[in-house]
Amino acid sequence: MTGSLKRSWILDILMLPVGIVMFFPFYLIIVNTFKSEHEAISRPMSLPGEWVFDNYKQVFEQTPILQSFSNSLILTVCSVLVMVLIGAMAAYPVVFNPNRLNRLVTLYLLAGFMIPFQTTLIPLFQLMTDMQLVNKLYGLILLYLGGAVFVFFLMMGYMRTIPKDLSEAAIIDGCSIWGIFWRIILPLLKPITVTSIIFQAMWIWNDFLAPLLFLSSRSNATLVLEIYKAKGEFTVNWPMFMTMTVITLVPIFIFFILMQKQIVKGIVGGAVKG
Amino acid sequence: MVKFLRYLQYEVFLLPILIIYTLFTIVPLIRSFELSLTDFNGYSTDYHFVGLKNYIKLFSDDAIVSGILFTLTFALCSTALITVMAIPLAILLDQNFFTKHIHRALFFFPSIPSGLLLAFIWGFILSPVASGVFNTILREVFGLGAQPWLSDPLLAKLSTIIVAVWAQTGWHAVLYLAFLQSIPKDYFEAAAIDGASRLQQIRYITLPLLAPAMTVSVMLLLTGGLKVFEIPFALTKGGPGFETHTITQVIVLRGISETQFGLASAMSVVFFLIVLVIACFQVTMMQKREERIQ
Numbered sequence: 001m002t003g004s005l006k007r008s009w010i011l012d013i014l015m016l017p018v019g020i021v022m023f024f025p026f027y028l029i030i031v032n033t034f035k036s037e038h039e040a041i042s043r044p045m046s047l048p049g050e051w052v053f054d055n056y057k058q059v060f061e062q063t064p065i066l067q068s069f070s071n072s073l074i075l076t077v078c079s080v081l082v083m084v085l086i087g088a089m090a091a092y093p094v095v096f097n098p099n100r101l102n103r104l105v106t107l108y109l110l111a112g113f114m115i116p117f118q119t120t121l122i123p124l125f126q127l128m129t130d131m132q133l134v135n136k137l138y139g140l141i142l143l144y145l146g147g148a149v150f151v152f153f154l155m156m157g158y159m160r161t162i163p164k165d166l167s168e169a170a171i172i173d174g175c176s177i178w179g180i181f182w183r184i185i186l187p188l189l190k191p192i193t194v195t196s197i198i199f200q201a202m203w204i205w206n207d208f209l210a211p212l213l214f215l216s217s218r219s220n221a222t223l224v225l226e227i228y229k230a231k232g233e234f235t236v237n238w239p240m241f242m243t244m245t246v247i248t249l250v251p252i253f254i255f256f257i258l259m260q261k262q263i264v265k266g267i268v269g270g271a272v273k274g
Numbered sequence: 275m276v277k278f279l280r281y282l283q284y285e286v287f288l289l290p291i292l293i294i295y296t297l298f299t300i301v302p303l304i305r306s307f308e309l310s311l312t313d314f315n316g317y318s319t320d321y322h323f324v325g326l327k328n329y330i331k332l333f334s335d336d337a338i339v340s341g342i343l344f345t346l347t348f349a350l351c352s353t354a355l356i357t358v359m360a361i362p363l364a365i366l367l368d369q370n371f372f373t374k375h376i377h378r379a380l381f382f383f384p385s386i387p388s389g390l391l392l393a394f395i396w397g398f399i400l401s402p403v404a405s406g407v408f409n410t411i412l413r414e415v416f417g418l419g420a421q422p423w424l425s426d427p428l429l430a431k432l433s434t435i436i437v438a439v440w441a442q443t444g445w446h447a448v449l450y451l452a453f454l455q456s457i458p459k460d461y462f463e464a465a466a467i468d469g470a471s472r473l474q475q476i477r478y479i480t481l482p483l484l485a486p487a488m489t490v491s492v493m494l495l496l497t498g499g500l501k502v503f504e505i506p507f508a509l510t511k512g513g514p515g516f517e518t519h520t521i522t523q524v525i526v527l528r529g530i531s532e533t534q535f536g537l538a539s540a541m542s543v544v545f546f547l548i549v550l551v552i553a554c555f556q557v558t559m560m561q562k563r564e565e566r567i568q
Contacts (some may be wrong), residue, residue, distance in 0.1 A: 011371035017374075022380045022440070025395045028407065029301065044398075044407045058502055090291040095286035105288055112299055114500055114553070118522050120302035121547040122309060122529045122539050126316075127302065146298040148291050177283040206388035208504050209522065213530060228508075231394055238398060256386045263386075267445070267540045268452040 011020075026249075033243040040239045055243040061236060065247060068226035075137055075222060078202045079144040084196050087151025088189055092181050095159040096167055106156070112149040117209070120178060128214055135216045143214065144204055151196045154269075158192035159185070197265040205252075223248055283457050306546075309539035316533035328540035337527070338541060341512075341519035341549075344431065348506070348520070349499030349552075352438045356495055359443050361484065364450035365476065378451075381444030389441060393508035396437045400424055400509070427517040434506045434518055441505075446491050453487035454480065482567045489560040496556055500549050521545050 025267050032040045034048045043049070090109070094102045124143070125194060162185065170180045173217025211225040221229060227248060234241040256263075310328055314321040332338050367378050384392060399407045400423040409420040423433050457480070465475050481539035506512060510520040521541065529538025 008371060011366065011369055012373050015366065015371070015373065015377050019380050022384070022444075025392070025399060025440075028399065029395050049430065066420075067412055086290040086294070089287040089361075093287050097281070097284040099281075101285070102288075104290065109291065109295060114297060114550055115299055116497075116546060118501060118525055119306055119542040120299060120534050122542060123302035123305035123527055124298065125530055126305075127298075142294075143298055143368065145294045145390050149299075150297060152291060177280060182285070208388060208390045209362055209526075213526070224390055227388075227391060227394070231508075241394070242398070245395065248391065249387060252387050253383075256379075256383055260382070264448055264452065267449055
């Protein structure tokens with residue numbers, strides 16, 4: 001905006017209290033991980049009187065946090081990779097070989113945006129039980145693949161910007177349709193693939209409802225589900241619970257720092273197309 | 275023949291998504307409609323067509339009625355509050371000040387972790403006992419008594435909405451910020467030459483040009499708000515009583531836990547219609563608004 005080229009200290013001072021309010025919950029959990037149970041209850045806001053590091057040791061010893069971390073990782077990586085692949089595959093004929101059938105298929109797939117997961121939940125539960133996919137990581141991966149519709153939508157928009165001559169030239173040179181997709185189109189999709197991966201990975205990593213319903217045993221629990229189960233166990237032991245939360249937040253924070261620009265770009269790209 | 279073969283080769287690419295989507299989205303959707311008209315209880319294979327009985331039952335079930343009411347309240351209030359706060363925040367974060375990058379990150383970060391985690395952290399802050407963090411602040415700074423933040427019907431509702439606003443305002447401010455940065459600087463310069471004050475510039479340039487961003491942001495907030503589950507579930511478990519029950523929680527409770535599949539399916543269908551009607555209405559209204567002010 002005009003006149004804002006000169007930096008002023010006024011906004012720094014005005015924004016400070018708001019920033020503190022935003023940060024306060026994070027300060028609170030970090031500081032309490034270094035306290036004893038008693039001190040966390042009696043003096044929750046102050047810095048630890050005596051620094052205790054035992055909570056971290058205990059969380060790793062008493063909870064299957066590493067197991068659930070690897071479950072979350074497997075679930076997210078597998079779902080997202082397959083989802084991106086089948087989403088990109090589906091966009092290919094729609095953009096490069098448009099015909100009436102493909103237009104109908106597009107409409108059919110886009111209808112998925114209007115269907116909340118909750119509406120399909122009861123029949124899905126039945127279906128998963130019948131197919132014996134409950135309490136299996138690959139069962140949940142299969143379920144998450146439905147999210148490919150969003151990837152398809154992003155990919156379709158991006159693919160339209162790729163010149164058609166490219167694939168036509170390759171056909172004349174004798175390249176197969178399958179070959180064109182793998183060797184020419186797919187490598188060109190890198191920017192939108194990054195956006196798709198970030199969005200879908202955040203969704204699956206953070207999802208609570210599906211793991212709650214479809215993963216029953218503790219050894220299969222995702223990190224978010226494990227936090228929920230631990231909350232039940234440590235009802236009174238706040239420092240333990242907070243330590244677990246902090247450990248969970250560390251990888252998320254690193255992801256955030258590394259990806260902040262990409263996430264923002266994705267939000268904007270997705271919003272403009274939506 | 276060659277042409278037809280090539281055509282087929284193309285169509286093969288659509289198969290995986292069509293199979294997955296049909297099996298895991300469309301079939302269950304149709305089945306939800308079907309189940310909602312039966313008395314299916316999840317076990318017995320002998321179930322009957324009961325017409326609209328489940329739909330009538332929805333409105334005599336206290337948990338369900340308050341679930342619907344609270345979900346609507348939550349969606350509307352959080353959307354309104356976040357929108358009213360995100361736009362000024364975006365304008366502030368667009369200014370040039372020393373800590374702007376720190377502030378952008380600070381507001382944005384809560385939208386990255388799972389809502390469940392954030393709500394648990396807030397559960398500690400809002401703990402209704404006198405030693406709860408928020409109650410301690412109230413007592414020592416303002417000299418007020420302890421408030422039952424999560425166990426009073428009104429305060430519990432307010433608490434869930436506050437947590438949602440805290441968690442999501444930054445994300446939406448970033449969305450508005452991106453649109454703000456795409457407004458050409460000349461507009462403001464020209465307006466300044468014509469003698470428009472800073473506030474007039476915001477009123478007549480910034481806000482109208484943010485209308486498309488607003489349509490998207492409000493749509494995401496409303497649909498997301500209607501699907502809310504984690505924050506109230508982690509903060510209050512839906513209590514006190516059924517005061518902060520959500521539609522999703524109702525479907526899980528009546529459907530999966532109590533295996534009243536027919537009743538829960540009727541709830542699912544009603545939910546589908548609510549989301550559809552509200553989303554369509556909102557987008558049409560706001561697109562008309564965009565046309566009017568531009």
